[in-house]
Amino acid sequence: MTAPFEVSFVQRALWGGFLVSAICALAGTWVVLRGMAFLGDAMSHGLLPGVALAALSGGNLMVGAVASAAVMTAGVTALGRTPRLSQDTGIGLLFVGMLSLGVIIVSRSQSFAVDLTGFLFGDVLSVRQRDLYLLGAALLAALAVAALGHRAFLALTFDARKARTLGLRPRLAHAVLLGLLGLAIVASFHIVGTLLVLGLLIAPPAAALPWARDVRGVMVLAALLGAGATFGGLLLSWHLGTAAGATVAALAVSLFFLSHLASGLRHRRPRPAPVPAPEAH
Incomplete structure (x- = not known):
């Protein structure tokens, strides 16, 4: 069953998935705790213009992705300070704008379908x-x-006003957290692509949440679950002939549903009746 991992390129894929799982656990835990899934989705798709320009110019795709992530981070931070514009509106506009620009750039290439699929x-x-x-x-x-x-991230997540009174500079902390999210997405898009990156970014931390006692525990368990999804996904894709990245992401999401099902069953178990005290004679 484990024969695929004797092949060198599958071994590299496995180690790449392990590293990405750890990076996504560090950023994804805060994404789950702060309810930033839409922002993560927008930032992952916002990488397209930089990647497209790098591909057309023969440059490094990772450099292009980093440039786009920096633009998205700066844009979200700037629009978040606009009092008359809700954060979701600003993120949505950046999402559509960057994605449209990326598709326009990629459409100039003759290998449009191949580049976009990858x-x-x-x-x-x-x-x-x-x-x-x-x-x-x-x-x-x-x-x-x-x-x-x-x-600072902890205070920002649970009480932004207290973070300000403690001198933790919540706006700067939010910007740094966006940078951490961008780093995770840039590191992951080559492994599972931008459509599936949320599978590793959100599913493992969300699956770990019912079983961990603190934020660090969520991160550690999420990294282990992501690594397990990587191992199992690569193994299944080899034997079933399915797309490797999609299988890894699908298994990560499946672990989330299994985790919450098990957590629900655990809380529904009837508690044992108390043993009555012996009567005094």
């Missing part, structure tokens, strides 16, 4: 050795940001 759905089996080094560096950066910003 961008949307990823190609986990094409991970190279140097990609693993980049993912390792991205994980170290994500760990540093998550560790240094943990207190």
Whole structure:
């Protein structure tokens, strides 16, 4: 059953998925706790213009993705400070604008369908050795940001006004958190594509939430669940002949439903009746 992992490109895909799972756990936990799923979806699709320009110019796709992520982060931060415009409205406008611009750029290429398919759905089996080094560096950066910003992120998530009174600068913390989210999405889009990146970004932390006692516990369990989805997804895709990235994302979402089903059953179990105290004679 595990024979596929003896193949070198599947091994690289596995390690790439493990690294991405850890990065997504660090950012995705805050996405789930703060209800930022729509923002994550918008930022993942907002990478298209930079990736498209890099592809057409023969440049590095990762550099293009980073540039687009920076634009999206700056745009969301700026529009979030506009008092007459709700945050969801600003995110939606950026989402549509960046996606439309990306499709326009890619449509100039003769290989439009191939480029767009690879961008949307990823190609986990094409991970190279140097990609693993980049993912390792991205994980170290994500760990540093998550560790240094943990207190500010925690206060921002549960009480933004208290964060301000404690001098934690919630606006700066929000901008840094957007940067962490952008880092996770940039690191992940090559593995599962932008349409499926939310599978690893949201499903493992959401699945871990009922079983962990604190935020760090959610992150650790989410990374383990993401790694399990990667292993199982690659194994299933090899034997069933399905798309690897999509199978990994689908398995991650399945783990979420199984987790919440198990959690619901756990809370519905009848508690044992108290044993009556012996009567005094």
